[in-house]
Amino acid sequence: xxxxxxxxxWEDMAMIGSMADEFAEEKRDRRRWExxxxxxxxxxxxxxxxxxxxxxxxxxxxxxxxxxxxxQYADDVAHGRKSHHDPLFGPAKYRRGLSGGPxxxxxxxxYGVKAKNAHLVSExxxxxxxxxxxxxxxxxxxxxxxDPDGQPVIDGHEVFATxxxxxxxxxxxxRRHFANAIRVAEHxxxxxSIPALIWTGLVGSFLHEFKHTLDAYEIGYMDTVPRAxxxxxxxxxxxxxxxxxxxxxxxxxxxxSEEPYFGPLVNKYLERFALDNTPEWIQNQREMITAxxxxxxxxxxxxxxxxxxxxxxxxxxxxxDEFGRxxxxxxxxxxxxxEEIWKREEMSELALNQxxxxxxxxxxxxxxxxxxxxxxVVTPQEISTKxxxxxxxxxxxxxxxxxxxxxxxxxxxxFLA
Numbered sequence: 001x002x003x004x005x006x007x008x009x010w011e012d013m014a015m016i017g018s019m020a021d022e023f024a025e026e027k028r029d030r031r032r033w034e035x036x037x038x039x040x041x042x043x044x045x046x047x048x049x050x051x052x053x054x055x056x057x058x059x060x061x062x063x064x065x066x067x068x069x070x071x072q073y074a075d076d077v078a079h080g081r082k083s084h085h086d087p088l089f090g091p092a093k094y095r096r097g098l099s100g101g102p103x104x105x106x107x108x109x110x111y112g113v114k115a116k117n118a119h120l121v122s123e124x125x126x127x128x129x130x131x132x133x134x135x136x137x138x139x140x141x142x143x144x145x146x147d148p149d150g151q152p153v154i155d156g157h158e159v160f161a162t163x164x165x166x167x168x169x170x171x172x173x174x175r176r177h178f179a180n181a182i183r184v185a186e187h188x189x190x191x192x193s194i195p196a197l198i199w200t201g202l203v204g205s206f207l208h209e210f211k212h213t214l215d216a217y218e219i220g221y222m223d224t225v226p227r228a229x230x231x232x233x234x235x236x237x238x239x240x241x242x243x244x245x246x247x248x249x250x251x252x253x254x255x256x257s258e259e260p261y262f263g264p265l266v267n268k269y270l271e272r273f274a275l276d277n278t279p280e281w282i283q284n285q286r287e288m289i290t291a292x293x294x295x296x297x298x299x300x301x302x303x304x305x306x307x308x309x310x311x312x313x314x315x316x317x318x319x320x321d322e323f324g325r326x327x328x329x330x331x332x333x334x335x336x337x338x339e340e341i342w343k344r345e346e347m348s349e350l351a352l353n354q355x356x357x358x359x360x361x362x363x364x365x366x367x368x369x370x371x372x373x374x375x376x377v378v379t380p381q382e383i384s385t386k387x388x389x390x391x392x393x394x395x396x397x398x399x400x401x402x403x404x405x406x407x408x409x410x411x412x413x414x415f416l417a
Contacts, residue, residue, distance in 0.1 A: 066112035066137060069130055089126035091118050114143040120174060120261040121146050124254035125202065131250050132210060132241075141213050142168035144206075148261060150175045158385070161205040163212040165222065170209045177201045178265050179388035183408065188281045189337040191297045191330065193288040198262050199253040200242075200307070207238035246311040253307050256289060297330040341408070345390070351413040352392050355380045361397060365412040366405050377416065378403060 067075060069088055076082040082092045091105040108118040110126060111133040118126060129144065152162045152171045160180070161172045181197035184190050190197065211234040215221050222230070245251040256263045266289070273282045288296055295304040302323070304310045314331070317324020355362050363377050378394035381402075385391070390407040 064109055064112045064114065067109075068111070068134070069127075072109055072111075087123055089118075089123050089130060110144075111137075113141050115146070116143060117146040117148065120148055121202075122254040122258045122260070124252060124258065128203065128245070128251050129206060131245070132207070136210075136214065139210075139213055140168060140217055141170065141210075144170045144172065146172050146174055146261075148174045160201065161209045163209040163216070165216050168213075170206065170213065172202065172205060172209075174261050175388075177205070178262055182269060182388055184338065185285055186281060187338060187341050189334050189341075191295045191302075191334060193293055193295070194266055194285055195256050195259070195262070195289065196253060196294045196307075198259075198266075203242055203245075203251055204238050207241045208234045211237045211241075243311050243315070246307045247315065249308045251307055253294060255292075297327070297334075300326045300330045302327055302330065345408045345410070348407055348410040348413055349383065349390060351415075352380050352383060352407070355413070355415065356382065360415055361417040363412075363414045363416055364392075364394070364405060364410055365414075366410045368409075373411065376403060376405075383407065 073082065073088050076086075076092075077084060086092045089108065089110065091108040093105070106117050106119045108115050108126070110118075110130040113133055115126065115129070133139070133141075150158050151173060152159055154162065158173055158176045158179075160176050161170060163170050177198050180201060181194050184192075184197055185194050192200070212230065215230065215234075242251065256266060259266075270282060270286060270289075273279065278286075284296075287293075292305055293303055294306055295310050296302065304313065304327075310327075313321070313324045313327050315324070317326075317328040351362070354360070359379065361377065361379055363375060365373060365375050367373055376394070377397045379397065380392050380394045383390060383392050391404050392407055392410075394403050394405065395401070396403055
């Protein structure tokens with residue numbers, strides 16, 4: 001019979017010893033925090049009885065202790081919230097309730113922050129978010145919500161994510177990220193796969209809103225700094241943080257099959273196109289998804305399979321690396337074309353809203369599903385969202401038929417009357 005400890009070397013024992021030290025240190029810290037919870041330096045001291053008298057005032061206290069991933073997992077297992085078959089970061093897969101049927105669990109805890117609808121995102125997503133939280137232990141975020149139904153909505157438009165200062169909550173709009181990825185891919189200029197577009201969008205949106213979380217508790221910052229400046233700073237911080245985590249291999253994209261929400265949506269969307277009459281952009285996306293390609297530029301002869309490789313190559317390109325320079329040049333060209341499309345769509349929507357408000361007649365030049373350019377003189381009625389796209393409903397002046405035109409396919413809007 002072999003000795004169980006034969007498989008352990010001195011490094012393993014050192015690691016176990018260091019973990020024991022960490023647990024002991026954290027236990028001491030937790031006791032210190034509990035003492036500080038009841039003792040405030042500003043409280044009055046009762047000299048006669050030898051204790052501090054608490055002053056009555058509101059004070060934020062964390063309801064959920066911050067535990068490292070394995071500590072949280074061990075606590076969940078110990079208290080029956082998970083079994084040893086369940087994932088480290090995600091919620092329990094199922095547990096038999098009193099009726100004997102499986103009960104689906106949707107929430108989990110990431111370093112003291114409640115994650116609602118965590119069953120909708122991959123383990124990679126939860127691991128990345130937990131990594132960020134662990135790097136900023138003093139942040140006071142209460143919860144993060146993954147919404148599949150198009151929330152949040154601000155000024156009538158779905159947004160990617162938002163931070164609610166009052167509830168200390170980040171809300172991430174999963175549907176908006178999927179819609180954006182599909183629309184960018186359909187434009188045909190991007191070199192990213194649809195899963196890569198979704199993943200980089202999620203990472204960037206979370207980091208952007210997390211920066212607002214950090215700023216919210218800087219005294220006076222949110223009330224004195226203009227909103228536009230706050231957004232600019234958050235954008236820059238998120239871009240730098242995303243580059244850092246990607247280069248450290250801490251933000252790798254999950255397999256599409258590991259995405260509970262996005263995986264089925266992407267597959268269902270691609271299945272809509274027949275194999276014998278498939279648009280080129282769909283063919284490219286199918287090839288990249290099958291091969292696990294993160295980014296591809298056929299013209300420049302570039303194929304990249306991971307987020308770490310992508311950011312590392314781009315970073316080296318700034319120092320003159322030939323491959324990285326080709327990558328960055330292609331990215332710049334693609335982003336320029338993409339920005340033109342989004343700007344044109346924004347201007348078209350603005351013009352259509354103006355026409356609707358003032359009952360104006362306009363001529364719309366737009367492309368149909370096959371790319372053929374059409375011209376219609378119409379009276380726009382309303383703009384709505386359908387199948388991840390903006391559509392304008394308008395009455396044709398010549399035929400009096402009701403037309404539905406996709407706003408992103410509009411080339412020009414001319415006011416006639």
